[in-house]
Amino acid sequence: MRAIFLFFIIFVLFSCKQKNANDETGAETKATTELDEIEIIDVHTHFHNDRNYLNDFMKERKMKTVLVDVAKHNVSDSAKVKRSWKDYVALANKHPNLFWLCSSLMGVGIDTPDFAEKEIARLRKEIAEGAKMVKVWKNFGMVTKDKSDKYIQIDDPRLQPIWDFLKEQNIPVMAHIAEPLQAWRPLNPNSPHFGYYSDHPEYHAFNFPKIPSYETIIAARDNWIANNPDLQILCAHVGSMSHDVDMVAERLDKYPNMKVELAARFGDLATQESEKVRAFFEKYQDRILFGTDFGNSGDQANLDSEELAAEREELASDYDRLHTYLSTSDSVLIRGQANVGLSLPTDVLKKIYVTNATDLLKL
Numbered sequence: 001m002r003a004i005f006l007f008f009i010i011f012v013l014f015s016c017k018q019k020n021a022n023d024e025t026g027a028e029t030k031a032t033t034e035l036d037e038i039e040i041i042d043v044h045t046h047f048h049n050d051r052n053y054l055n056d057f058m059k060e061r062k063m064k065t066v067l068v069d070v071a072k073h074n075v076s077d078s079a080k081v082k083r084s085w086k087d088y089v090a091l092a093n094k095h096p097n098l099f100w101l102c103s104s105l106m107g108v109g110i111d112t113p114d115f116a117e118k119e120i121a122r123l124r125k126e127i128a129e130g131a132k133m134v135k136v137w138k139n140f141g142m143v144t145k146d147k148s149d150k151y152i153q154i155d156d157p158r159l160q161p162i163w164d165f166l167k168e169q170n171i172p173v174m175a176h177i178a179e180p181l182q183a184w185r186p187l188n189p190n191s192p193h194f195g196y197y198s199d200h201p202e203y204h205a206f207n208f209p210k211i212p213s214y215e216t217i218i219a220a221r222d223n224w225i226a227n228n229p230d231l232q233i234l235c236a237h238v239g240s241m242s243h244d245v246d247m248v249a250e251r252l253d254k255y256p257n258m259k260v261e262l263a264a265r266f267g268d269l270a271t272q273e274s275e276k277v278r279a280f281f282e283k284y285q286d287r288i289l290f291g292t293d294f295g296n297s298g299d300q301a302n303l304d305s306e307e308l309a310a311e312r313e314e315l316a317s318d319y320d321r322l323h324t325y326l327s328t329s330d331s332v333l334i335r336g337q338a339n340v341g342l343s344l345p346t347d348v349l350k351k352i353y354v355t356n357a358t359d360l361l362k363l
């Protein structure tokens with residue numbers, strides 16, 4: 001019995017190896033032909049500072065990105081918001097062929113009677129400065145509170161005039177609401193998010209019982225999407241449901257105004273069967289956009305030429321890794337998760353990399 005079992009295992013291993021070898025040959029052919037021609041739009045980046053290699057780097061890769069504003073409560077004064085907007089506008093003006101802009105909305109001051117009016121005036125100005133999209137962040141639901149000391153959820157009716165304005169302007173909202181489910185679980189060294197929650201314990205909701213549950217925040221997010229069927233909503237980070245593509249599919253079926261982007265959640269996708277994830281990508285090929293969350297920080301003047309070269313190298317290998325996952329069936333390791341790539345057909349890749357973004361953002 002044991003001998004038969006052993007034989008079976010060897011047979012399975014051998015046939016898998018054969019399959020991979022064949023797939024790799026096929027993938028290589030594909031990679032050297034049409035794939036080199038595919039342009040890339042990364043809808044979720046944070047290049048805070050200019051670099052002398054950025055222009056060549058992005059031109060070589062036929063790549064453009066959206067700079068997504070980072071807005072956070074000021075550490076010393078939570079009534080104030082610290083943003084990247086001005087730096088991003090300057091960078092996009094300097095490199096109009098490389099970058100587009102995404103503004104942001106926080107709920108700070110939501111109790112004041114002219115809150116919506118003021119925010120609309122600001123957004124109107126920022127749309128005129130080039131914003132193609134407006135981001136809402138996980139501070140909704142998890143951080144920002146109103147005067148009654150309640151966490152402000154994204155379906156709060158006080159925000160409604162702003163959604164109506166954005167609908168009228170035909171500007172989509174990028175929604176990073178909630179966190180991966182892992183944030184509400186004990187720190188797990190095998191999770192793709194172990195590194196992030198080790199470095200950012202302030203967002204590890206498991207340690208803060210007062211933070212509403214994952215289910216509460218996701219339900220508020222779903223309610224908001226359902227209440228605004230004419231507002232285009234791009235759920236960032238696979239809608240904080242990247243651990244389970246079925247959960248994402250359920251929402252995409254329910255809400256025609258919802259799309260998802262992939263930033264910083266490839267590791268979660270790699271924890272699931274590649275066959276299953278591939279089927280998800282094929283079925284929802286018109287609703288998935290490529291995003292990474294890649295970026296930089298710090299002035300170039302503080303980096304010597306070696307450090308600058310290493311930064312460029314790392315960025316290249318980060319993009320290449322994701323491309324390998326999407327376009328080939330090779331083995332990949334993403335955030336400690338080993339799997340084989342999705343080997344998506346070229347027409348699907350083109351939608352995810354380019355046309356879904358140009359359609360949504362009217363580029």
Ligand SMILES: [Zn+2]
Nearest residue numbers: 044046068293
């Ligand atoms: Zn981001």
